[in-house]
Every structure is written in structure tokens, then in C-alpha cells.
Amino acid sequence: MMLAAELALAKVDVAVVERRPNHVLVGSRAGGFHSRTIEVLDQRAVADRFLAEGQVAQAAMLATTVLDMSDFPTRHPYSLGIWQNQIERIMAAWIAELPVRIHHGCEVTGFAQDDNGVDVELSGDQSLRARYLVGCDGGRSVI
Numbered sequence: 001m002m003l004a005a006e007l008a009l010a011k012v013d014v015a016v017v018e019r020r021p022n023h024v025l026v027g028s029r030a031g032g033f034h035s036r037t038i039e040v041l042d043q044r045a046v047a048d049r050f051l052a053e054g055q056v057a058q059a060a061m062l063a064t065t066v067l068d069m070s071d072f073p074t075r076h077p078y079s080l081g082i083w084q085n086q087i088e089r090i091m092a093a094w095i096a097e098l099p100v101r102i103h104h105g106c107e108v109t110g111f112a113q114d115d116n117g118v119d120v121e122l123s124g125d126q127s128l129r130a131r132y133l134v135g136c137d138g139g140r141s142v143i
């Protein structure tokens with residue numbers, strides 16, 4: 001979703017293919033952002049959306065030692081505790097404001113590349129043609 005937002009803001013025609021039916025995530029693995037991630041979101045003027053729902057904390061660690069970065073030269077000298085399902089919901093609301101097409105409930109089953117682009121095979125005998133295909137499909141990536 002972050003890459004889709006970046007591409008859309010750069011005026012690249014972009015589509016996301018997501019096999020889940022929507023952005024509701026059952027359970028959460030990731031539990032927060034470090035300072036630099038908040039800075040990147042701030043550069044896109046959306047950091048406040050995450051800060052409003054998370055819990056600011058000094059949570060950068062070296063082994064068991066907490067590194068206090070409250071005097072670091074950044075607007076966000078802290079970590080933010082926020083669950084992945086909240087992150088996904090906020091990201092989804094953001095990209096809904098951008099020209100990003102999302103194909104929910106659609107699985108990438110294969111692809112074939114040629115000199116000009118890539119044909120992407122989708123579940124339900126559908127397909128997409130694109131110049132580039134980017135694998136953001138997790139640890140067991142098909143792509």
C-alpha cells in the first residue's frame with residue numbers, strides 16, 4: 001500500500017492485487033513504527049493519522065537497553081506503538097483518496113514476462129497487463 005501510494009503520488013498508473021476480500025486484518029504481527037518510518041509518513045503528510053491512534057514511547061532497544069532518543073534531531077524522536085490491523089486500516093483509507101485501483105479477493109496465480117512488460121494471471125481466469133510487477137505479497141511470495 002505504501003508503494004502504491006508513492007507511485008500514485010508520482011503519477012504512475014498503479015493497481016494493487018490483494019487476495020483478501022478487504023483490508024480488515026484478523027490479528028496483528030507488526031506492532032509499531034520506528035522514528036524513521038514516522039518521518040517518511042510525515043513527508044507524505046499522513047503521520048498524524050497514525051500518531052492519533054498509536055502510543056508514543058521510547059522503545060528503540062540495544063539488547064535489553066532502551067535507547068532514549070528524545071533529544072534526536074527529528075520531529076519524531078520516539079517509536080510509535082500501533083498494531084498492524086490499525087496500520088492497514090489507516091493506510092487503506094489514505095490510498096482510497098489516491099488514484100489507486102485495488103482488486104480485492106483476487107489472487108495472483110502466475111505471470112509471464114516479455115521485453116515490454118508482464119502478463120499477470122489472476123484467479124477466476126482474469127489477467128492484467130502491466131509494465132512492471134512488484135512482489136509485495138509477503139514471506140511466501142509467488143512473485
Ligand SMILES: Cc1cc2nc3c(=O)[nH]c(=O)nc-3n(C[C@H](O)[C@H](O)[C@H](O)COP(=O)(O)OP(=O)(O)OC[C@H]3O[C@@H](n4cnc5c(N)ncnc54)[C@H](O)[C@@H]3O)c2cc1C
Nearest residue numbers: 017018019020029030031032106107108136137138139142
Ligand atoms: C509471527 C510474526 C511476528 C511478527 N512480529 C512483528 C513485530 O513485532 N514487529 C514488526 O515490525 N514486524 C513483525 N513481523 C513482521 C511483519 O508482520 C512483516 O514484516 C510484514 O507483515 C511484512 O509486510 P508485507 O507487506 O511485506 O507482507 P504481508 O503483511 O505478509 O502482506 C502480504 C499481502 O499480500 C497478500 N498476498 C499474498 N500472496 C498473494 C497472492 N498470490 N495474490 C494476491 N495477494 C497475495 C496477502 O493477503 C497480504 O495481504 C512479524 C511476523 C511474524 C510472522
